[in-house]
């Protein structure tokens with residue numbers, strides 16, 4: 160990856176924000192969207208360029224990389240979400256350090272987060288990851304399973320379900336986003352704490368905003384292309 164300069168990150172963010180504003184306007188939305196900077200492979204000093212521009216929510220994919228970088232992030236970072244596949248044996252390393260685990264893809268993982276959160280005497284915010292395009296290679300709950308999973312989560316005293324996240328198949332992101340929005344509205348009916356619909360990445364965030372995303376997760380649109 161060729162590292163972007165401070166000016167390049169500033170310019171990229173200006174473009175992203177203009178595009179988000181336009182998408183909000185086009186869809187008649189009067190609320191706002193939270194912009195997450197996805198940090199994978201990006202050195203902390205470059206992540207901090209985005210923080211200096213007012214992006215205070217970071218998204219972390221890899222436990223090891225996060226633990227190596229976190230001390231170097233700007234104190235202006237206000238929230239960190241874990242968004243990568245999380246093995247149950249790694250929950251203990253991040254439980255006190257992230258504000259939300261977005262990539263909760265199994266009940267087994269819920270059980271382990273409950274166990275660790277209980278040890279740390281804290282309530283952990285989570286999102287359920289939905290395998291919305293039904294891809295065998297991807298993890299996450301099928302959309303038919305989401306309501307039952309949400310119910311099951313409500314029995315865990317140290318978990319607070321805040322909403323849903325997805326990574327749809329590229330060719331069908333519009334349909335996937337519409338379905339996600341429907342599921343989100345359905346869950347909201349029975350649970351007033353649900354307020355987060357995390358969907359949209361660099362290639363499809365404008366569509367996600369038009370479909371109702373409350374959080375968009377951007378890596379390459381801010382920091383440039385990754386090699387991996």
Ligand SMILES: *Cc1c(COP(=O)(O)O)cnc(C)c1O
Pocket residue numbers: 197199220242243326360361362376377378379380
């Ligand atoms: C890498 C990643 C992103 C950001 O991807 P870009 O296409 O670079 O914006 C968003 N969400 C998740 C879960 C990711 O792993």
